[in-house]
Amino acid sequence: MTKGATRSGTPRRATAGFSMVELVMSICVMLILTALAIPSLMRSMRAYQLNSAAASVSDMLKFTRFEAVRRNTQINFLMQANATGWLIGADSNSDGTLQPTEKQQSIAGYATLLPAGTAPAPNAIQASLGGTALTTLSGGNGTVTFDARGAIRQGIGGPLSSSLYVFYVGNASDPDSGYRAVVLLPSGGVQIWTAPSGGPWRQVG
DSSP states (O other), X not given: OOOXXXXXXXXXXXXXXXXXXXXXXXXXXXXXXXHXXXXXXXXXXXXXXXXHHHHHHHHHHHHHHHHHHHHTSOEEEEEEEOSSEEEEEEETTOSSSOOTTSOEEEEESSSEEEOTTSSOOOHXXXXXXXXXXXXXXXXXXXXXXXXXXXXXXXXXXOOBOOOEEEEEEEOTTOGGGOEEEEEEOTTSOEEEEXXXXXOOOEEOO
């Protein structure tokens, strides 16, 4: 008798896939690469936060100046401490406070406004501006008055100011991330400077 069926001579293929050792090694490599990338990502995020806060201060100063020129009157830029950080804005009705209807910006979180003596000495900034000393406005409640021409005055109705004002931006507990400085000129123009923890300052805007 002949056999009705024959066995296939094709060998059975091994199932493709990762072994446990290969899987563990892949995870380890991924964790190492992630650990190496995190510090760089954190530095980039901190730099973004500092730049964003400095830009907010600069933009609000420019807006207040524009409003004073547009309305042909004197308007104060206000800086006030609140529960989370600082509130800056244009005091359009000159009542000494920022109302919800007035344009304003919150400076809070990682990047905040710092008092004098926290950031590196502004020697490079002063040298570029003819050696004139800078008056620090950040770190405390204060005002800056723009007149109808966009120039700085010493309060509403006061004489023209010849002072150079500066607002420092940074994080007092993390100096390694560096600092930003927003410089306000007597003409009403604004400059932005940056510096590492030990200086020197360099103009970026």
